[in-house]
Amino acid sequence: xxxxxxxxxxxxxxxxxxxxxxxxxxxxxxxxxxxxxxxxxxxxxxxxxxxxxxxxxxxxxxxxxxxxxxxxxxxxxxxxxxxxxxxxxxxxxxxxxxxxxxxxxxxxxxxxxxxxxxxxxxxxxxxxxxxxxxxxxxxxxxxxxxxxxxxxxxxxxxxxxxxxxxxxxxxxxxxxxxxxxxxxxxxxxxxxxxxxxxxxxxxxxxxxxxxxxxxxxxxxxxxxxxxxxxxxxxxxxxxxxxxxxxxxxx
Amino acid sequence: xxxxxxxxxxxxxxxxxxxxxxxxxxxxxxxxxxxxxxxxxxxxxxxxxxxxxxxxxxxxxxxxxxxxxxxxxxxxxxxxxxxxxxxxxxxxxxxxxxxxxxxxxxxxxxxxxxxxxxxxxxxxxxxxxxxxxxxxxxxxxxxxxxxxxxxxxxxxxxxxxxxxxxxxxxxxxxxxxxxxxxxxxxxxxxxxxxxxxxxxxxxxxxxxxxxxxxxxxxxxxxxxxxxxxxxxxxxxxxxx
Numbered sequence: 001x002x003x004x005x006x007x008x009x010x011x012x013x014x015x016x017x018x019x020x021x022x023x024x025x026x027x028x029x030x031x032x033x034x035x036x037x038x039x040x041x042x043x044x045x046x047x048x049x050x051x052x053x054x055x056x057x058x059x060x061x062x063x064x065x066x067x068x069x070x071x072x073x074x075x076x077x078x079x080x081x082x083x084x085x086x087x088x089x090x091x092x093x094x095x096x097x098x099x100x101x102x103x104x105x106x107x108x109x110x111x112x113x114x115x116x117x118x119x120x121x122x123x124x125x126x127x128x129x130x131x132x133x134x135x136x137x138x139x140x141x142x143x144x145x146x147x148x149x150x151x152x153x154x155x156x157x158x159x160x161x162x163x164x165x166x167x168x169x170x171x172x173x174x175x176x177x178x179x180x181x182x183x184x185x186x187x188x189x190x191x192x193x194x195x196x197x198x199x200x201x202x203x204x205x206x207x208x209x210x211x212x213x214x215x216x217x218x219x220x221x222x223x224x225x226x227x228x229x230x231x232x233x234x235x236x237x238x239x240x241x242x243x244x245x246x247x248x249x250x
Numbered sequence: 251x252x253x254x255x256x257x258x259x260x261x262x263x264x265x266x267x268x269x270x271x272x273x274x275x276x277x278x279x280x281x282x283x284x285x286x287x288x289x290x291x292x293x294x295x296x297x298x299x300x301x302x303x304x305x306x307x308x309x310x311x312x313x314x315x316x317x318x319x320x321x322x323x324x325x326x327x328x329x330x331x332x333x334x335x336x337x338x339x340x341x342x343x344x345x346x347x348x349x350x351x352x353x354x355x356x357x358x359x360x361x362x363x364x365x366x367x368x369x370x371x372x373x374x375x376x377x378x379x380x381x382x383x384x385x386x387x388x389x390x391x392x393x394x395x396x397x398x399x400x401x402x403x404x405x406x407x408x409x410x411x412x413x414x415x416x417x418x419x420x421x422x423x424x425x426x427x428x429x430x431x432x433x434x435x436x437x438x439x440x441x442x443x444x445x446x447x448x449x450x451x452x453x454x455x456x457x458x459x460x461x462x463x464x465x466x467x468x469x470x471x472x473x474x475x476x477x478x479x480x481x482x483x484x485x486x487x488x489x490x
Contacts, residue, residue, distance in 0.1 A: 005303060083429060083433035083434065083437075084430045084433070085422070087422050087426075121433075122436055123433060123436030123437040123438075123440045124436075124440050124441075124479035124480070139420075139422060145421065145425055146302055149302040149425070183308065183321070183435075186439035187439050187443035187446070187453050188443060190439070190440040190441060190442060190444040190446070190447065190479065191444070191446060191447040193440075193443070193444060194443075194444055194447035194448055195447060200440050200444075200479050226453055
């Protein structure tokens, strides 16, 4: 597991402990805000394509997040469909303002001088966008940008786990890291999406849930799926050769 | 123009076309791995790219064997590619059979894949590296100075192709471009899975189907892959 991600997970776990609550997406957003010295908000992609604000750390972030949804423009909107961070360090800059002519003045009027939006996604598996809102103009430092990327990864994991009906304990979270980059995991997600007739996002969540249920690394389950030793049917995951469902939980 | 010069010229034109027209980063890297094979006289090539955690991922490989070997480097956390990335210097291994001490887990895997020599070149960006390009040869061999220089030039072309600019000032833009490239590869892997299941093909054949469709219809590989993950196009793709 990548070294850099450990402090990120620990900060998220610490946030959850402070609330005496199981670790959830909100704690990742709160921890991210703290690490980057900004307000933060998470929007999720909805079926109709408009973002749904899910959680914000403060009223002002919530307001500017919703403003983007209302105006249909802004870094958050672009991050919802893009694959890279959308970084606007100075909303008063003429070129930045030209890109979002309705949003820039409205955000500035509410005391937000910079917006940094990060897709919460992995390929076609999309959850939404994580946005930072800052009072002072200026780019994110290399460390802050790095942190934003890691927190977005964490939000993705937590959101997928939540979809899969999981609430992993803190110890399990720190150990289960950012393995979603493995090619086979994504191939398996593609295959499962067809097998179950679900989105790639839900397929990835299903894969994670199965890995958790069997206490096996996700890469192993993925390898089984790709090698067609394991297939997912609506009756439950099954060894592909005899077709008998072996899962009890679906 | 001599036949050799013409071949070289054609390879560069093909590479330039991918770089210039309606840029698709994975298609470009895919073309570059093949161009490198043609220009350097090696058997296969692979490209590893680092993400924001410094973890390397495979983004392109010219053959399935090269793919297997690159993935083996990643899984075993050792190999010339990783060393070239970390040290930002070329790593030559002219005889893999003699390298078992250096890479006890990786060396057997490369040899089993049918390669006798391997050379890795860092993909450099000022004081950092963003990844590494691996060159595989079937027989043990040393890369002569000319070939090594051309290889490094191709690795530099790969870097520029991904980042679109040689003299980067802003780490933000580098991050954005790398995120784009890595993410594009993920969409393709997901699309391969979808297609493999729909068409009941091995996953590796699915990439060939995707790429052929994109080229035949003058579409970006990334767009075709995205459409496939949304459940579109599979009838057209089945038609071939």
